[in-house]
Amino acid sequence: MKKFEEKTISSEVIYDGKVVHLKVDDVVLPDGKTAKREIIDHPGAVAIIPITKDNKIVFVEQYRKPLEKSLIEIPAGKLEVGEDPEETAIRELEEETGYTTKDLSFVTSFYTSPGFANERMYIYITDTLELVDQPIAGDEDEFISIRKLTLEEAKQLVEQEEIHDAKTNYAILYLHALGMK
Amino acid sequence: MKKFEEKTISSEVIYDGKVVHLKVDDVVLPDGKTAKREIIDHPGAVAIIPITKDNKIVFVEQYRKPLEKSLIEIPAGKLEVGEDPEETAIRELEEETGYTTKDLSFVTSFYTSPGFANERMYIYITDTLELVDQPIAGDEDEFISIRKLTLEEAKQLVEQEEIHDAKTNYAILYLHALGMK
Numbered sequence: 172m173k174k175f176e177e178k179t180i181s182s183e184v185i186y187d188g189k190v191v192h193l194k195v196d197d198v199v200l201p202d203g204k205t206a207k208r209e210i211i212d213h214p215g216a217v218a219i220i221p222i223t224k225d226n227k228i229v230f231v232e233q234y235r236k237p238l239e240k241s242l243i244e245i246p247a248g249k250l251e252v253g254e255d256p257e258e259t260a261i262r263e264l265e266e267e268t269g270y271t272t273k274d275l276s277f278v279t280s281f282y283t284s285p286g287f288a289n290e291r292m293y294i295y296i297t298d299t300l301e302l303v304d305q306p307i308a309g310d311e312d313e314f315i316s317i318r319k320l321t322l323e324e325a326k327q328l329v330e331q332e333e334i335h336d337a338k339t340n341y342a343i344l345y346l347h348a349l350g351m352k
Numbered sequence: 353m354k355k356f357e358e359k360t361i362s363s364e365v366i367y368d369g370k371v372v373h374l375k376v377d378d379v380v381l382p383d384g385k386t387a388k389r390e391i392i393d394h395p396g397a398v399a400i401i402p403i404t405k406d407n408k409i410v411f412v413e414q415y416r417k418p419l420e421k422s423l424i425e426i427p428a429g430k431l432e433v434g435e436d437p438e439e440t441a442i443r444e445l446e447e448e449t450g451y452t453t454k455d456l457s458f459v460t461s462f463y464t465s466p467g468f469a470n471e472r473m474y475i476y477i478t479d480t481l482e483l484v485d486q487p488i489a490g491d492e493d494e495f496i497s498i499r500k501l502t503l504e505e506a507k508q509l510v511e512q513e514e515i516h517d518a519k520t521n522y523a524i525l526y527l528h529a530l531g532m533k
Contacts, residue, residue: 172421
């Protein structure tokens with residue numbers, strides 16, 4: 172849908188970093204006036220809900236510099252250019268948890284913050300996990316620990332705001348709605 | 353929690369815009385190495401799930417320049433500095449839909465994209481809406497139309513990716529889990 176379309180007059184790249192690519196567009200609004208739109212260009216991301224044979228969810232804990240605290244999240248990572256989201260999901264699962272899977276199901280996708288960013292998050296689920304003997308290494312600036320939790324334990328961590336991000340809160344509500352015990 | 357804390361050595365402001373504030377921090381990692389962290393500083397945002405007396409959800413449709421398409425979303429807006437999230441919710445509800453309420457319930461909050469942004473989204477729900485005679489005006493560069501939909505209609509729009517953002521997908525799953533018909 173293109174309702175209320177804003178046509179671009181000019182676009183300026185402000186910053187071209189490792190994760191964040193910022194541009195500012197001048198646009199024409201539906202009433203003919205002009206405005207500036209600040210936009211974060213993002214390759215997209217993938218998250219995976221890994222369920223173990225004994226019915227626990229595999230989370231990763233990591234420090235999130237923008238929040239100045241660590242969060243417990245489902246495994247996730249950025250799409251590489253041209254990569255299929257399922258490939259990304261399987262790669263990130265192995266890098267972050269040491270598990271792999273041959274059987275992913277798509278749960279949903281959503282834009283995380285459509286007002287200023289085009290980051291699209293794809294979420295998958297699997298309950299057929301296999302341990303990898305020598306898992307591929309993750310990024311060298313990522314420090315991660317694994318937490319295996321029941322859904323009830325995870326819900327308590329939502330209350331305590333140790334689980335506190337869009338994809339993970341969605342995942343927990345999704346498992347709750349599925350009737351997971 | 354401060355597990356795997358990354359200590360800031362220096363911080364540089366790259367861009368200070370209307371919505372996006374970008375800084376790049378040099379940090380010391382837990383292993384003593386250094387890394388750069390690109391961070392979007394955001395005041396936080398609020399969204400509200402408005403339910404009418406005839407059991408419809410009030411959505412707003414607007415063009416999202418970062419996606420180059422329009423989305424159907426629950427009403428939402430940025431926190432002003434020092435503003436209480438409930439105040440923001442009531443203001444944005446009136447600006448975007450012409451309704452007000454005296455009775456908000458907190459649903460959840462989450463960080464939308466904790467890898468690169470500190471935007472925290474607060475979600476509220478109300479089923480006691482009153483039409484305002486002369487609602488306060490919204491931002492002059494916002495073009496919005498209202499859509500009142502049943503939960504079933506909203507679920508179809510999720511399938512069609514016309515509803516396609518974190519807060520709104522969460523809201524629909526939340527209403528589904530509550531057993532709304």
